Amino acid sequence: MAKTRSSDESHIKLEAVIDAVAESYESGREIDSLESAALPSERKVVEALIHLNHVIYMGFYSTRELSQTNLRQHIGDHAYQAFELLVEQISRAVVYRRLRGGEPSRADVSWSERAVLDVFGRLPELRGRLSLDVKAAFDGDPAAESFEEIIFSYPALDAITAYRVAHEFYQRHVPLIPRIMSEHAHSCTGIDINPGAVIGKSLFIDHGTGVVIGETADIGDNVKLYQGVTLGALSIPQDDSGAVTREKKERPAKRHPTIEDDVTIYAGATILGGSTVIGEGSVIGGNVWLTSSVPPGSKITYAPSNGA
Secondary structure (H helix, E strand, C coil): CCCCHHHHHHHHHHHHHHHHHHHHCCCCCHHHCCHHHHCCCHHHHHHHHHHHHHHHCHHHHCCCCCCCCCHHHHHHHHHHHHHHHHHHHHHHHHHHHHHCCCCCCHHHHHHHHHHHHHHHCCHHHHHHHHHHHHHHHHHHCCCCCCHHHHHHHCHHHHHHHHHHHHHHHHHCCCCCHHHHHHHHHHHHHCCEECCCCEECCCCEECCCCCCEECCCCEECCCCEECCCCEEECCCCCECCCCCECCCCCCCCCCCCCEECCCCEECCCCEEECCCCEECCCCEECCCCEECCCECCCCEECCCCCCCC
16 A cells, blocks of 8 residues: 555654654653663563462462372472572672673572572472461451462462562672562552561451551561551651761661561551561551550550541
């Protein structure tokens, strides 16, 4: 089909737009870097996480008949694929953090292999922890009819699983990869758990949408959170010039609250601050705003002021 005059004009205009966009990359802005092509692939990190989900919940994800005879082979298939993907992506992340791009050295690859193997060595214990998380959901939600229903359909378990894997990499100072994992889970579930948070056994997040757990939050055992709960920072640390302070310590300064064992926090509650401690066995009601500690066994409810 012959080109029309209007398509010729559109082509000329489009070429002019392309030229202008290409020239805009010379301005030196943060988004202009062309070295970001050396960054890890989000798609491959997510692919590795899916393989690890198979390893952790093999009986629920496999489409093939499983038995004790072939179980090891199926676990191995997914473990090897996850290993290769993660070593490559972590190596890229390590180089980018150090040089903003370039090919990983043999030392970078070796460090990445050790980090992945170290985390994989924790998989049996992680399976034990996640089993307790599943049981906590079953015990805490009367609408749940089976463990299978929770594993197949509860978004909170997807978020907690991604967190528990990502946290292991975070503890080993792996750059970028833990956050890619947790943000993927965030985008899929609406539950935002920073991989730096320290979370104990038997966490139950009911409904889950809008839950935010910050990087330096500490959560004990048998804690139950409902939708819209925020465990956040009271303020963002800044230097003398007003720029955000970005620490390079083993763990950043405590900015987020501590939730002790057996605490229940109902929907919409906001708890802020690194020195804020919610004592063991407390119940925090819906829509409560807290920036100070409460003793063990407290029951805190929201009471609107007159005329509110």
